[in-house]
Amino acid sequence: MKKILISIFVFTVFAVGYSEETYKYLGTDGQIYTMSETQISMNQRWQRIKVMDAQISFEPDKNKLQRIHDEYQKEFAIYMEYLKKNPELLFTTGDYYFRSGRYEKAFEIFSQDDTNIKNLFGAATSARFLNDTENALKFYNAAIDKNPNFYESYLGRGIVNRNMGNYDGAISDFNKYMQYRQDESVYLGLGDTYMVSKRYVEAKNILEKGRSKFPQSNLIKEMLMRAYAKLK
Structure with missing residues (x-):
């Protein structure tokens, strides 16, 4: 099953108090940007953390490692408090x-924020990759x-439901995702779920549709061959 990538590159200028001094700098895109003292300080802290x-x-x-680890924990705790106030930077x-x-x-990190759809999705997907089904479903x-039209969530939840043995829930989620987007992943998800639930005719039918849309997909081809074998 293909993993969903959630990288979204966003540049955000954060609002700060008017009492802070600000500084102008030249961005890599040639534009002039303004940063506050807090932003500069936190950016420096993030560089130290990395x-x-x-x-x-x-x-x-080991002794030096412990000192570095303690300092890392201290610096990251401070940085995390800053991230909680900046959902887009928290996502990044x-x-x-x-x-x-x-x-x-x-x-x-993602689970610290419940206001930004990308952070909810990031927390859910991270939990899924950790096989933490409880938190994956929760997020x-x-x-x-929060946003029923954020369709990537249906694919992720469908995968979790399939792995939990909730095949009807998985099929429902994959079909919901398919209303928004038809890609290789959803055909594989549906085909695999029909296969593990021994619904081989339905597996064959959906995989044949997937094969016609994605003729170069070896994964769909292999799964379709398994479906044919089960029907002999």
Whole structure:
């Protein structure tokens, strides 16, 4: 089953108190941007966190490692409080860890915010990758409740339901997703769910449709061959 990527690249200028001094800088796109003292301070803290993160992975000295880890925890706790006030930046930070395969850290960050649909979806998907079905369902449900048209949530919840053995729920979710988008993943999801629930005729039918739409898909081709074999 293909994993859903949730990387969304967003540049956000955050509102700050008028009492703070601001500074102008030239962005990589050639535009002039303004940053507050708080933003500069937190950006510097984030750079230190990433450096310490790398050191923790490779530091052989246990005593030095403990000192770095303690400092990392302290710095990240401060940074997290800042992130809670900036949902878009919180998403960008969670996505940084998600794309690095650090799903526990990504979930820790995404789950701090319930106001931004992307953070709800990020928490749900991180939990799914951790095989934490309880939290995956909780956050997919929250994302769907917040925005029923955020269709990626139906695909993610469908995968969770399939893995839990809730095949009717999975089929319902995949069909709901298909109302918005028909891609290789949803045909595989439906075909696989019909197969594991021994509904081989329905598996064959949906996979044949998927095969006609995605003739280059080896995954659909292989699953369709298994469906044919079951019907002999």
